[in-house]
Amino acid sequence: MKKVIAKGLALAVIGMGVMLGGTGVCSATPMTWSSNGHQYEVVGSGSISWDSARLATQSRGAGWDLATITSLDEQNFITTLLGLADGSLVEYYIGGMYEAGAWAWVTSEPFFFQYWGNGEPNGNASEPRMALDGRYNDNNWGWNDYTGAAAYFVAGYVAENNAAAPVPEPATMLLMGTGLAGLAGVARRRSSAKKM
Numbered sequence: 258m259k260k261v262i263a264k265g266l267a268l269a270v271i272g273m274g275v276m277l278g279g280t281g282v283c284s285a286t287p288m289t290w291s292s293n294g295h296q297y298e299v300v301g302s303g304s305i306s307w308d309s310a311r312l313a314t315q316s317r318g319a320g321w322d323l324a325t326i327t328s329l330d331e332q333n334f335i336t337t338l339l340g341l342a343d344g345s346l347v348e349y350y351i352g353g354m355y356e357a358g359a360w361a362w363v364t365s366e367p368f369f370f371q372y373w374g375n376g377e378p379n380g381n382a383s384e385p386r387m388a389l390d391g392r393y394n395d396n397n398w399g400w401n402d403y404t405g406a407a408a409y410f411v412a413g414y415v416a417e418n419n420a421a422a423p424v425p426e427p428a429t430m431l432l433m434g435t436g437l438a439g440l441a442g443v444a445r446r447r448s449s450a451k452k453m
């Protein structure tokens with residue numbers, strides 16, 4: 258059911274992309290996922306190595322790294338940015354890596370959720386970097402382990418800002434209100450302490 262919704266959203270995104278300039282892939286600006294406040298961006302760099310993709314992402318500033326996918330909801334959100342795959346060999350690097358005998362995320366988040374394509378990972382130590390692969394998981398970009406090299410089928414990478422996005426206006430007001438209420442509470446406690 259969720260996948261159906263995700264596919265609907267993805268098709269809507271593709272539709273917008275077509276209207277805006279003919280490409281369904283690559284969000285031109287970072288998009289915020291409301292579930293965690295993180296920003297995500299699909300970068301259509303063309304052939305690039307995992308290391309170069311990661312360096313480029315980190316150079317955006319604090320919080321930025323290759324995307325980590327720790328739930329099906331997050332996977333589906335990223336698919337809405339990419340658009341549904343068409344079943345062909347197209348890859349976007351993300352922040353998974355095989356180190357010390359296990360798969361891990363660049364952020365050190367726990368590696369529980371998995372979304373490998375059929376038969377993957379088939380390299381592990383010999384393919385220690387992770388990519389989303391257009392051939393897998395019903396066009397929903399299943400995971401593939403790959404060497405991390407630049408290759409003709411590497412279309413780009415997905416960046417994620419793990420720092421929460423700037424707080425929107427109403428929430429800022431709310432936080433300020435909470436802060437003021439807190440200060441008022443301290444003032445009250447102080448004044449009552451004086452009385453005693």
Ligand SMILES: [Ca+2]
Binds near residue numbers: 325417
């Ligand atoms: Ca993530």
Ligand SMILES: [Ca+2]
Binds near residue numbers: 384401403
């Ligand atoms: Ca593989």
